[in-house]
Amino acid sequence: xxxxxxxxxxxxxxxxQPGSNAKAKAEGAADExxxxxxxxxxxxxxxxxxxxxxxxxxxxxxxxxxxxxxxIDVSSAQRIVHTLTQLGYLDKNKDTKQYSxxxxxxxxxxxxLSTNSLIDKANPYLVHLSQETDETINLTMLDDVDVVIxxxxxxxxxxxxxxxxxxxxxAFCTAPGIAILSKLPEADAAKILDRSDLRAYTKxxxxxxxQIMAKIRKAARxxxxxxxxxxxxxxxxxxAAIVDAEGMPQGAVNIAAPYATLKDADTVxxxxxxxRAAAAMSG
Numbered sequence: 001x002x003x004x005x006x007x008x009x010x011x012x013x014x015x016x017q018p019g020s021n022a023k024a025k026a027e028g029a030a031d032e033x034x035x036x037x038x039x040x041x042x043x044x045x046x047x048x049x050x051x052x053x054x055x056x057x058x059x060x061x062x063x064x065x066x067x068x069x070x071x072i073d074v075s076s077a078q079r080i081v082h083t084l085t086q087l088g089y090l091d092k093n094k095d096t097k098q099y100s101x102x103x104x105x106x107x108x109x110x111x112x113l114s115t116n117s118l119i120d121k122a123n124p125y126l127v128h129l130s131q132e133t134d135e136t137i138n139l140t141m142l143d144d145v146d147v148v149i150x151x152x153x154x155x156x157x158x159x160x161x162x163x164x165x166x167x168x169x170x171a172f173c174t175a176p177g178i179a180i181l182s183k184l185p186e187a188d189a190a191k192i193l194d195r196s197d198l199r200a201y202t203k204x205x206x207x208x209x210x211q212i213m214a215k216i217r218k219a220a221r222x223x224x225x226x227x228x229x230x231x232x233x234x235x236x237x238x239x240a241a242i243v244d245a246e247g248m249p250q251g252a253v254n255i256a257a258p259y260a261t262l263k264d265a266d267t268v269x270x271x272x273x274x275x276r277a278a279a280a281m282s283g
Contacts, residue, residue, distance in 0.1 A: 046072050047080050051089065051101065056162075060098040109166060112150075118242065118250055118281070119151050125277050126153045126253065132273055133255055140176040140239075141251040143168070145196040147177045150251070157258065172196045172212050173205050175227040175239035176252035182219035183241045183249035189216055204229045224271045224278075229259050236262045238270045240278035253278050 053061060053069035061069065067077035081099060084090040088104045113119060122139050130137045130153040139151035146168040171177025172193055181189040190213065198207045206212055219225035224240040239254030255270045 043076075043080070046070060046076060047084065050077065050080050050084065051105065054099075054101045060093070060096070060100050062096075062098050066099065113165070116150070122151060122242070122251075122253065122281050125281055126151055129153075129253070129255065129273060129277050130155060133257075133270060135270075136256040138163075138176065138254050138256060139251055140169075140180075140254065142171060142177070142180045142249065145171055145192055147171050147174055147180065147252065169231055170196060170201075172198060173201060173207075173227060173230040175225045175237035176241075176254045178212075178215050178219050178225035178227065179239040179241040179252045179254075180249040182216045182225060183243055183247065186213075186216075189213075201231050202229050202233060206230060222271075224275050226267065226271075228262075234259045236267075238267060238274050240271075240275045242278050242281045243283075245283055250282075253281065 049070040049072065050066055053066055058065070058069075063074065063077055063081060066081060067074045070077060072080075081090060085092055085099070089102060090099045091102050092099050118141075119139065126137045126139060134155055136155045137153045138149050140147040141150050142148075147170075149163060149165055149167045149169075152163075152165055169177065171181060181192060184192075193209055193212060198209065198212070199205075200207050206215065215225070224238060226239075227235075227237045229235055236257045236259040237254050238257075239252045241249045242251045242253060244250050253274055255274050257266065257270070
């Protein structure tokens with residue numbers, strides 16, 4: 001009887017080359033980046049840059065300044081501005097030929113405020129904390145290198161009327177920013193500092209990177225952060241981070257009080273209250 005020899009097929013003969021898994025992963029990552037690039041709508045991205053060009057320092061802009069601020073060519077700016085005007089997001093002054101954002105832009109932010117679960121959960125605690133302290137209470141969230149006010153309960157003695165919902169503040173020199181950074185892996189917090197413009201806003205702003213990292217580590221140990229006149233004059237802020245079930249920061253709650261009248265006993269009391277409130281909002 002003749003026994004037939006089994007002939008290995010190409011699949012069984014193929015040898016795995018060293019480093020092939022790593023190469024495959026790298027190629028997969030490149031494919032994913034390529035897909036993200038192909039899916040990106042450049043016109044939409046440019047349109048959002050146009051809307052972001054307007055702020056309190058330049059509320060009215062002509063076409064050339066819009067193009068420069070959004071870093072796009074004039075032809076693209078003209079088409080985008082025309083579209084946004086037709087849709088009701090921009091208004092054109094017939095005399096000056098300048099554009100300004102309209103009240104319709106608020107609807108975009110309202111969608112976030114009305115659907116965010118943390119804001120909905122936090123609001124009763126913010127009101128209660130304001131009643132306990134008779135101070136202004138803010139709920140903030142991290143957005144890249146800034147913290148953004150997303151909810152606010154004002155005290156009878158308002159510190160800064162220009163700080164409203166949507167106001168952005170640098171994370172590195174604000175109590176809520178330091179509190180949030182203290183809950184991140186240290187390497188991630190360091191990357192945020194690397195991207196930040198570590199400039200002085202007041203005479204008391206800490207701009208040395210090593211000192212800022214020391215503040216972040218202290219906040220991690222203490223469970224809260226403080227900032228006294230680092231971003232605004234006569235502003236004292238005590239903040240604690242709100243975390244999810246895995247301990248990752250979702251935002252921060254802070255008590256804002258006049259620095260001129262703040263006593264050491266107030267700092268001790270406020271830190272305990274804000275830490276307890278943040279814990280109640282966490283999870």
